[in-house]
Amino acid sequence: MRVLIAPDKFAGTLTAVQAADAIAEGWRRHAPGDELDLAPMADGGPGFVDVLHAALGGELSAVTVGGPHGASVPAVVLRVGDTAYVESAQAAGLHLVDGDPETATSRGVGELVLAAVDAGARTVVVGLGGTGTNDGGAGLLAALGATADAVLDAGPAALSGVGDVDLSAARERLAGVTLVAASDVDIPLTGLFGATKTFGPQKGIAEERIAEVDGWLEAFATATDRRTSLDKGAGAAGGIGYALLVLGASREPGIDLVAAAVSLAERAGRSDLVVTGEGAFDFSSRAGKVPYGVAGVASEALRPCIALAGQVLVGSREMRALGIESAYSLVELVGEERAYAAPAEALADLAQRVARTWSR
Template sequence: MTARVVIAPDRWGPVSSPQIAEAMARGWRARNPSVDVRVCPQSNGDAGLVDAVAGADPAVTTGVLEVPGSTGSPVLVPYAQVEDEGLPTAYLAMDSGTPPGKPGSSYGTGHAIGKLIAAGARRVVIGLADSGTLDGGSGLIAALAGADPHEPPGAGNAVAARDLLRSRDVRLIAAYDTSIPLLGLTGAAAAAQDTLGLDPYAAQEAESRMSRWARELAQVLPGRADLLTGKPHRHDRAAGSGAGGGAGFALASLGAELRPAAEVVAEATGLADALAAGDLVVTGTLVFDWRQLTDSVVSQVGARALSAARPALILAGRVDVGRRELMSLGFSGGYGVVQTPRTPLPAAPAQLVAAAEHLARRVAGTWTPTHSTPGG
């Protein structure tokens, strides 16, 4: 009986998940050509979200929107669109159009959402990873309200943005890569010190701005009343509200559903059906460390493989967690290109692709070994 392997990785640094999935598939097939290998690349809400969704369904249409960038230059935002349960559904990922280390505005993302709505989308999924923004989603709301990008952000735009969504009966889904809140020691500004290289003073100023913005927006668009306390729900404290530089908070205030991006993409790509039809599941990420234990592609794939009673493996550039953590996520093993943090990982995309292919070929010999036939 032919073994069936499902390869469903996240991206490896600068290399997209479809490229990594194809590299692993080539390595696996090279080691054992008789194996039936299916690729099902995943995404955690970054720019690869569109490619992952588009590659899973031939009925998906793709395109590019030109929107204003934070630096004044236009930004090209890819999107994918498909009919989902009778609703025209669009997928896009945030992109501020600013170089790394300099927070930008979410205005361009709001502009892209508005264009998709005008074109007929009735459900829009927004990936919040790698947004490059830190404005609490004020720019996004301004764009949806039709405000000038050069005007100071104001909570008054929120009513016009909400009315647009209601008049078109549009549902938004904010697909977050991290469950952080908007404010506080684990909030968006604090996280930006690592993700955007923001210095502590600039982070403190951003925290103050977003705190004022959150208070203003809560006055204009108060959350639903809590059934136990009677107090309005605090969108700024919701899991994922700090994702996308706080865009998750703005989207939640407009009525969007906040969901883990890995879960949303798994559903869009039919991962559950792929796992059910497979015998072995292989996922991957560049560095598998403590940050991958929740709200990640590998944790999502591990949970679904465990639910489907399928053995699962992680192929990574480096594995920084122990066997106990691997097993707790549902994995039977984890394999790295390099073995210690002191060993540098390949840097160039071509080197990473080659490393993923070589690692998959090596692991395939253990998990789907070839068998010699008599006289062969």
């Protein structure tokens, strides 16, 4: 039997590569004769560059950029020919925010883009997701040379009185460079379904502060490009998507970009079963997340798709709406404590049990 193993990261515990290895290890315990094809996946968030490097090869260059509160943080640029791939979470990740989220800046992401351009890239693909900033991408624009009558790289709080933004220097700096925003969400920048309302609380913005912070981003959008702020994906990564769009970037779902890079459709067609997974499998998985994307590819190839997850938070009807035949919970099998204490071992145990049902 041929099994394609294509999981996302299990956030906070396993990278996508580690998750694929653990699933393969457990599967082999029960079905050592099965042919396993490992294709770790990403949707633009943490792990994006690692997954693409594993699939495409290329050259990794280490750089140092400013973090959300100014401290230097390490990051990498992946060069494949004249295309560079960078990951916003490396410069502005939630794990890097160690102060007030209202003063956290995305400037480091702009510095990453500059590093890619300075290295000769003619196309720069920016993976969006997993960030702790919510500044509308103002910091990114500042790093590229944008100016304003307010401070652009001091977080959303500094945008409270913004009235005029000049993007000409930033656009000139990127002349001849194609930008691609690899986004796993399609929300606008502001409003009831915007970046602040949707993801602000998980970034530490208090509920009672949501309206005011959203108002600052409204002012920023009015001063730059109000129409673009309403586009799908403008609210990705706390508005870094918006900054890229106003600089002329095209938007591509991160899962689609990675799926193409790893030839997922062809590999699914050669398989009898597709196995995917992520930390929490819930209905939000439909919004550009890896399991939904992988299940779609499996469906096109007329192959069944199952999911292994840290937690399964949907019922069978919702599961099938997402294209998943069955989903299996790590926490349900081994308990929450062990799932976090020994995640690779626990995931291997779950895969071994699932193989009893699905392997021939």
